[in-house]
Every structure is written in structure tokens, then in C-alpha cells.
Amino acid sequence: MEIQPILKSLRRQKTAALLIAFEIALACAIICNTLFVISERMDRMHIDSGVAESELVRIRSSTLDDAAERSVRTAEDLAALQTVAGVVEVAAVQQVPFGNSSWNSGLSVERGAPPVTGATNYFDSGNLVSTLGLRLTAGRDFRPDEYIEFDALFRADVEVVGSAIITQALADKLWPDEPALGKFFYTDQDPIRVIGIVDTLIRPSFRAVADAPMSVIYPVRNTPGLQYLMRVRPPADLDAVLKQAETALREVHSGRLISRAETFESMREHFFRGDRVMAMLLSGVIVALLVVTALGIVGLASFWVQGRRRQIGIRRALGATRGSILRYFQLENFLIVTAGVVTGMFAAYGVNAWLMQHYELSRLPMYYLPIGAIGLWVLGQLSVLSPALRAMRVPPALATKA
């Protein structure tokens, strides 16, 4: 191996070598963090909502009803929607996954204790678990006698909601080492018993994937701002179902305003549009960085090969095989890239720390560093291949040319 002579030789041409190493370090730092950001965005985009998205549509309508009228209207609306061809389940709820608007509470496992975690609150007017297609992994759905009216939540003479269904992730967060079913948690002074656990149900909006499945379903009817969910029997035409549902709702009350009528698939699409655009932009940044880095390596290696043609001829005359010359340039590139990668790894953590501080990015997992390093090593070797092959073809007779 010619590592030592190559290093000595590089010391004599350190400006160019340092520039390339710096470019590689910069690429390493940016690429590692960018890949991580893309990966987080991809995780968000592919998150399991817990609901039967391909079979669900939602309609949001507004009326000027008071609380009493709202209760009657909701019952009429649900009955009308149930008659739409292809609809198998209907429910009313005040928020939905991918809906952006979210009602949240802090949850404690002891009365008066600080919250262990925050969670979103889904208020089930009836049949929500079944309509969303949630998978109950423990316990049961709400009994009819467990439902209370939303207005009662604010009256001192009525017992507050006493039962809830929570997600497995929330159960693990609240009681990491014991089963959650039957346990009590608190949002205020009154205990709420866990009567069921669903596999997962994401918040309407979330930033970190780990926080997404922190959800509670309460048996609360007649909440303001209710929207309707319809689960259809596949392979129903969801758009046709939405049109028929709108017609059905207008037949119940022609003066209503229907502000939203969409499938869950289109809601997911819309919800993650920003993540998708960001992932594409960042992928473009990575490709551009790789191209610029590769061009830098090709340029420098070509310049060095051209400038060292005589030296290569001398080496060939002194016994270097073509393979020796090829390996020389590959090894030289490997050493420069390694210097860049090692520096880039520290820089990657520096950039990550800055992003954590200013953009709420998570800590960069260690395994991104070898991924970035291997990627840049491969890029370096591929980039130097063409100049190295040209070097390999330099004839030994060049040594005797004047």
C-alpha cells in the first residue's frame, strides 16, 4: 500500500486536496442531515392512521342550530346518510385525522399530578370506533348508557364523562409497565376509566411521528362543529357516495352550508403535501450536492492526472503495472474523501445540533454517519474512475520523452 507516499505527496499539494476534502465534509454534513429530514418526512407520510382510509369519506356542514336543534338535526342527518347506497357505517365526531383542528388535554395518572403527556380528544357521538374501522385490542366499545351530552361537561350537577378508549401508544406512555385496561387517568379532578384500547388512532395534526398516536375517545354527544363520517362497502365509488350524501343532507335541511366533502385518501394527500414537497426539494438538494461534489473530484483528479502524466510514465517505467496506477489514484481519492468524511461527521452533528435548536429536528441517529460515509466513498471512487483509467493508459515510454 502506498498510503504514506500518497499522504506525503498530498502534503505538497494541500490546497487542492483540502478544498476537495472541505467540499466532501460539507456534503457529508448536509447530506446526513438532509437524509434524516427526508426520512422523518417519509415516516410522517407513511404513518398508519389507524382508520380504514380507503373506505372513509367525511362531510362537514354548518347550520345555525342551537344545542337542542343540533341534537335532533344530527340524528336526522345520520339516519339520512345511512340510506346512501354503499354506506355501511355512519358516525359524527368533532375532529378527524388529517383534519388539522385538534382538541387536546394533558393527562395525569394521579389526581392533581402534573400531566404525563398530552393527548387529543375525539368526542364520539356513537358508533365512531366501528365507523373509523379502529381495531380494539383490549376491552370494549362504549355502552349506550355511557354517552353524555357535550353541554353536560360544563354543568356541576351532572357527572362528567367517566370512561374512555385510548390508543396502545398512549396506554404505554401512561402506564409503561402495567396493563392500562381498567386504570384511571385524569384531565381535571374527576377520574376517567380506560374501558378499551385501540391499536392506533392518530391526532388530527402532529409534528413528530412519536406524538401522533396519543389519542383518547370519549363518549360525548352533540359536540359543536360535528362532522359526519361514512364508511362504505368496497369497491364503492367514494365520489359518488359523497355527491349522494350531500343531496341527502340538503334534503334534511336545505339551508345548510357544506364546507367539506372529501375522501380520507384525498385528505391524507392534502395533509402531507408540504412534507412531500419538502422531501422532493431536499432530494434535489442532495442530488445537486452529489453532482457538484462528483464534478469537483473529477475535475481535480483530471487536473492531477494531466499534470502528472510524466510522473505516471516514470512510475510505469520503474515497474508500476497499469493496476498499480489505477489503485494509486483510487487510494489517493479514498484518503481525501476519508479526511472529508471524518470532518463531515463532526460537522453533521454540529448542523444537527443547530437544526435541533432552531427547527425542532430530532437528534441525528448514529447510523446516518456510516450511510453518508459509504455513499461519499462510493461517489469518490466512481468519480475518480475515469481520470484514473486515463492515468492507467499513460505509456511507460513517456518517461524517456524529452
Next chain:
Amino acid sequence: MFKMTHLSKAFRTEIVETFALRDFSIDVKEGEFVAVTGPSGSGKTTFLNIAGLLETPTGGRYELDGQDVSHLSDRARSRIRNEKIGFIFQAFNLIPDLNVFDNVDVPLRYRGLKASERKLRITDALERVGLSARMKHYPAELSGGQQQRVAIARALAGRPRLLLADEPTGNLDTQMARAVMELIEDVHRDGATIVMVTHDPELAARTQRNVHIVDGQVVDIDAAEPRFTAVAGG
């Protein structure tokens, strides 16, 4: 040591074929010191290139140590160059980015010798040319004569049986040229076969045999001792 028989070397373009060597025959014995002279463009360097396996002939036969080496693979030619042949060039041909020690080390690394063995050979060779105190110097820090002595040390460290010198004193003043020539004669006395291309009749006269090349052919042989032979035009 080596024998070329009816050797030719042609350089072809689309419209013309030029012969650098034509029907070239020579027989150089083991331990011989041969001077090759001739006008510019006569084919001296091409002859030296082929003798040193830096180029392949387009015709004829070249035997080195009894082995036909005319059409060996690049790898085999590189190995023979590295193990049997030493080169001294007019322009010294040291690698400017490497110091004296590392320059002498270059052919030894290609031979795959152990570091300890290489170090021993390098220090021996540099002591022999009187440059052991300059091991850490770079070529640019040495005079022309010193650079050529480093080149000789590089050749000596490989312990070649055939030393090919292309105008070794061409870039040196008289005093340095004399010192370098004495070194080459030392190497010859140690048993190496030497073929030296030169324009200098004085240097040529110090060898055992002069071969004169004109237009790619041997036209005159002046053998100082009868045991050496060379055949012009086959």
C-alpha cells in the same frame, strides 16, 4: 544479456508509416558496457525503450535472458522492468512530490519488498552515491548532479542486472558529468550490464563497445573486446 533480431518499430498514421527501427539486430552480452551513439532521430531512444520494455517492437524478436519478451503482457513486462532493469534518464525523472528517500523507494514498493529490506537498500544506495545526508530533501532542493545521483541510487537500490542510461550526463556540467560517469562505471564493475545512449564521444570512448545508429539501423560497431558482438542489419 539480451538479443534483438531483425527488430523493427514503426509508427503509423492514416497516411504514412515511419520506421524508428528497421531490421535492427544487436547482441549484448552479460556484464558488457555499451555506448549507443547516433544523430538525433536516429532511433537511439526507441532502441532503449524497447530494450527496457517501455515499448513493444512491431516486428522481429527481442530476447532478454534467453526469454522472448517481444509480446509479453503489460503485467509481465512491468515485473521484468521492475526486477531486472534499472533506468537513468537525461532529465533525471525524479518525482517532485517525493523526497530523496521516497524517490529511491518507488521501484522497491512495486516489487513488494518489506519495509525493513527497502530501508536497508535505500540507505545503502544513497550512501554509495554520497547522498545519505540528503534523504529528506526534495528534488527541487538538489543540484542537477545530485538529482542524477539520486536517480542512479534509485536504479542501484533495485539491484538491476541491466542498466539503461539515456544521456545520463546530458543535463550536467563537465565536473558533475564526470562524477556521474564514474558512478556508472562503478555499477558496471559490480557486474551490471550497461547500455548508455550518449552524444558525448568522450563518454562513449570510456565504454567497452560503441554502437552507432543511423536511420534506425546499426551502421557501425566498435568492439573494444572480442567477446562482445553486434550484428548490423541481421
